Amino acid sequence: xxxxxxxWHKLSLAEQIGNIGSEVQRAFSWGQKGNEEQKEKSIDxxxxxxxxxxxxxxxxxxxxxxARMREVLCDYFFAKNSFGNSFENLxxxxxxxxxxxx
Amino acid sequence: xxxxxKLMVNxxxxxxxxxxxxxxxxLVKIIIIDKQINIxxxxxxxxxxxxxxxxxxxxxxxxxxxxxGELHSDCYEMLIENGSQAGNVWGFxxxxxxxxxxxxxxTSLINIRxxxxxxxxxxxxxxxxxxxxxxxxxxxxxx
Numbered sequence: 692x693x694x695x696x697x698x699w700h701k702l703s704l705a706e707q708i709g710n711i712g713s714e715v716q717r718a719f720s721w722g723q724k725g726n727e728e729q730k731e732k733s734i735d736x737x738x739x740x741x742x743x744x745x746x747x748x749x750x751x752x753x754x755x756x757x758a759r760m761r762e763v764l765c766d767y768f769f770a771k772n773s774f775g776n777s778f779e780n781l782x783x784x785x786x787x788x789x790x791x792x793x
Numbered sequence: 794x795x796x797x798x799k800l801m802v803n804x805x806x807x808x809x810x811x812x813x814x815x816x817x818x819x820l821v822k823i824i825i826i827d828k829q830i831n832i833x834x835x836x837x838x839x840x841x842x843x844x845x846x847x848x849x850x851x852x853x854x855x856x857x858x859x860x861x862g863e864l865h866s867d868c869y870e871m872l873i874e875n876g877s878q879a880g881n882v883w884g885f886x887x888x889x890x891x892x893x894x895x896x897x898x899x900t901s902l903i904n905i906r907x908x909x910x911x912x913x914x915x916x917x918x919x920x921x922x923x924x925x926x927x928x929x930x931x932x933x934x935x936x
Contacts, residue, residue, distance in 0.1 A: 704863055756866035759902040763914065774912040780900050784914070787843050791863075 699743045704750060705792040708760075711740045712785020715764060719778060722768075734768055823868055825875055827857040832889065832935045835860065839889045846888045850903065851925045854881040858932055865901040880909070883916055885925060893935050897926060 699707065714737035721730035741761045745754055766774045767781065822838060824830075838861050839847050849860045850868035855877060859868035865884040872882050884901025899916040911917050916925075 753864060753867060753870075755870070756864045756902050759866070759905065763902060763905065774905060774914075776913045776915075780914050784900070784902070787846070788863075791843050 696743060696746070699740070700747050700749070703792065704744075704753075705788045707740070707744045707747070708785060709789030709792040711737050711744070711760075712782065712789055714740060715785060716782060718768065719782075737764065823859055823862040823871055825857060825859050825871060826932060827855070829932060829934050830860075832933055835887060835933065836889050845890055846886045846898075848884070848886055848901075849929075850882050850884050850901075851928055852877040852881050853883065853921070853924050853928070854878065856928050856931070858928065860887075865903045869903050883921060883925060885916075885929075887929070887933070897922075897929065899925065 702710070714733050718730050718733035718737065721727075721733055738761070741757060741764075744750060744757050745761070750757060763774060763776060763781070766772060767776060767778075822841065824838075835847050839845060842848075842861065842863070847860055848862055848865050848868060849858055850865055850872055851858050852872050857872070857875070857877070859872045859875075862868050862871075869882055869884070873879060882903070883899070884903045886898040886900065888896045888898065899922050900914045902914055904911055904914055904916050906912075916922050
């Protein structure tokens with residue numbers, strides 16, 4: 692885990708958010724295929740990655756949006772999307788960072 | 794409140810006085826602007842950022858925009874530091890290659906405000922969207 696944190700904290704913000712987005716996409720895809728076990732694993736992974744980003748000292752002063760991202764995703768996957776966000780909006784948000792990182 | 798890594802530079806543009814904040818790392822430019830700016834300047838900002846769009850936050854009361862940056866929350870924070878009230882600011886994206894009437898997307902994580910009945914990333918109020926569109930139309934010049 693130590694190595695993982697070190698590696699994660701060397702990525703740019705766009706790379707971190709882009710990678711989080713990939714796991715979000717996977718969680719959604721597994722959900723659509725009805726594979727709850729894999730979906731939960733992906734959710735665990737993206738939540739873990741978000742927490743690593745929240746712990747990244749470089750973004751200490753910019754964590755408002757990262758924390759809000761966690762809240763929105765938890766709402767989407769655990770609270771039956773009570774915020775009413777479309778998956779398209781969510782994935783567009785993450786894709787922009789993924790494109791920027793590449 | 795000033796942050797350690799923030800550098801504020803007054804650019805002294807002939808068209809407008811605006812401030813540039815540079816975040817290190819990475820280098821991301823954000824401008825606060827209430828006077829006219831040409832779409833070409835936004836095109837340049839998009840090129841340095843996300844490619845096809847620029848993030849923005851609008852203060853409905855002061856009719857000022859913060860444009861650029863990686864996160865809407867960076868723009869949001871700059872406006873708050875500039876004297877904006879949290880309740881008056883909303884996030885959007887400008888897709889610089891789309892026609893003027895289709896270039897705005899009112900989606901941002903900072904728009905989630907259950908206290909004013911906006912629970913999604915997208916602004917729900919048509920009135921607020923129209924107000925933002927008018928302010929953007931006043932400030933950004935499509936040449």
